[in-house]
Amino acid sequence: MSQKKTVTVLGATGSVGTNTVELLGYHAEKFEVYGLTANSNAEKLAEQAIKLKARKAVIADQGKLAELRERLKGHNIEALAGEQALLELASEKVDWTMAAIAGFAGLDSLFAAVQRGGHIAIANKEPLVAAGHLLKTAAGKCSAVLLPVDSEHNAVFQCLETENKSSLSKITLTASGGPFLSWSYEEMRKATPEQAVAHPNWSMGQKISVDSATLMNKALEVIEAVIFFDLSPEQIDVVVHPQSLIHAFVSYSDGSVLTHMGPADMKVPILHALSYPQRLGTCTEELDIQKLSSLTFQAVDADKFPALNLAYRALEMGQGGCLALNAANEVAVRNFLEEKVLFTDIVDICTKILDMYEGPSQIQSVEMCRQTDERVRKLTESYIIDTYISQSAAI
Template sequence: MKTPVSLGRTPAPAGKPRRISILGATGSVGASTADVILGRPDAFIVEAVTAGTRARELAETAIRLKARIAVIADPNGYETLKAALAGTGIEAAAGEAAVIEAASRPVELVVAAIVGAAGLAPTIAAIDAGADIALANKECLVCAGAFFLSRAEAAGVHILPVDSEHNAIFQALEAENMPAVESITLTASGGPFRQAPIDAMRRATIAEALNHPRWSMGRKISIDSATMMNKGLEIIEAHFLFGLLSERLHVVVHPQSVVHGWISYADGSILAQLGAADMRIPIGHCLGWPKRYPATTKPFDLVSVGSLTFEKPDLERFPALSLARQALSGGNRATNVLNAANEVAVEAFLAGEIGFLDIAATVAETLDHMAAASGSVSIQSVGAALAIDAEGRRLARGVIDARRRLEAV
């Protein structure tokens, strides 16, 4: 079993500021990363920050972090970004190529927090440049896990998981006892529909689906939590990060979101990581690793929680978990299409085109279409991964359009 720690070189000696870049600096993970950095300003030098479309927010973040360059992926945001940075000495750039160039700048650590398959190319560029990766982008592994990790190993870099569940496993994993790992368990809050009847889920509004009971996240990730597709993607991610087969990767619903994950060892021991539902904790762990910096969050009082409960997930109401395992058994092409179809379906739900339960149904039908298609594409490059992603998006869009035509009859 291979772990992120086993990949690569020894980190730079502690004591000097760590130079970092943030890809996806205006999202929820990017904002939490900025909070961690500002809590220890002497520990970090920020080289580059990037964003997709939020030029003003990106400029504000760059100024707060004293970054050297800010890059907006959408070229239409360049003039806004440039004007907002005028007189600061911070360089402005725009376009996908500029994002990749920023990701390639020499730093010790890159926080990869671009949402979706769009994060794959910049993160690979950061790996090729020799930076360790604090990985908050599930899709890099879901879309191209074997290829992604082979590039990391070839470059001699570490992949440090930022997702709270995978970071929990990372912290609890005893490298010298890797062969003794029996199973890994990831926890899920259950989202806003944990106890909702299926009829209520069928009628769910966008606002209800976005109303997460524990975590503050972006819109796409919040919907993934409501469908539990996020946990399905995390099963795939854990498979690649920790080298376990699907049957040894478990999910339990834990509404309090205090226990983020645990490892069951062959001797009967269970090692778990506990903490507040605050992304600044796993981010701080990755930014300081292998050291532990003092927390920028207030102390967590476990006694005040009172009790911790655990439940089996309802696979009938949350079929996304089974779909993810089905895709994982089909290889990286299937997991790539799963992710692409889910992104398209979530966008369609947020646009009011389909209902909440139609998200998983769209993914399921797309996977069926993919299985029926002849031929396959081996993922040996970013281009191959993105070609499969495009195929999955086309199939998913076709499923949605066909369903809407039937409903209109």
């Protein structure tokens, strides 16, 4: 019997984390779960840890430690809390780590996992956008294997796996177009948070669902692709594909185009990363090619969805510009979800922050990354208060 692969899931109670936990349970004979983490959902974390017989469960919110310990009583699972405990767990040696803590908040734990080595599945694109070059350098020094979990980048990864990259011409990422693909700009101005998070194809968390609706998710994915695959911005295209069945095209110099097709289910790229370089059986419904009626594609309407162009602008500005775009977007999306700004304000805010950004073009260290991110967030909050919230209060 082959030895079980040891696994830690950072961000186990989120959308990607929950799918990962389900897959680990389905293939329980192949994996030993070392640790699971969550931000504040002690009930769900305890349920997952008990189900998977994890050794450790870490909750970032120290105020939830007592509840977590009570729920784990009698199960021989160590319960810990706080950011330091989370970083220590991420640093402990395992074969495979899922980095699924949403947003820039996942940066430190991702770095800790990378510096430890092993296979690191990256589901949270924001640290790659903000500090991708630092992460790749650290991975090279520590013999860590970075595996993309974003469906589009996982698709590219699979198409590139056996090909000579020097013959690569370009890659094309697909975008569903989100819930507002057929809406007018005026209709989008009135969009509610509930409408923005109702994605037609994918089941995702709130923040990434809003990003999909603005197409900022695709903008961040363009940056991620440039960094992850060492490509130039000119080698990355985006096309709208409402069915979300083809996830990427990889074009080569001889005119050949390889494409990756699969159901709109995050378990598919997660399972690929989890089992890499082998492949395990799926627990999801397989794609029935004979039942497909049509696959359609269309160009991105840059006037209605200007977020995509911000990716190329940020890349021209350097890593600092990419960091600034990510930070501004996280703040703007949170304000939209709190109903302080309109849906269409999100990209306007990000555009203005790139105009105002005076930070470094290149990020030289993790500490510089944190400091720059904090400054941009404060700048964005101030801009939103002055431009939107104060004016609304005056009216």
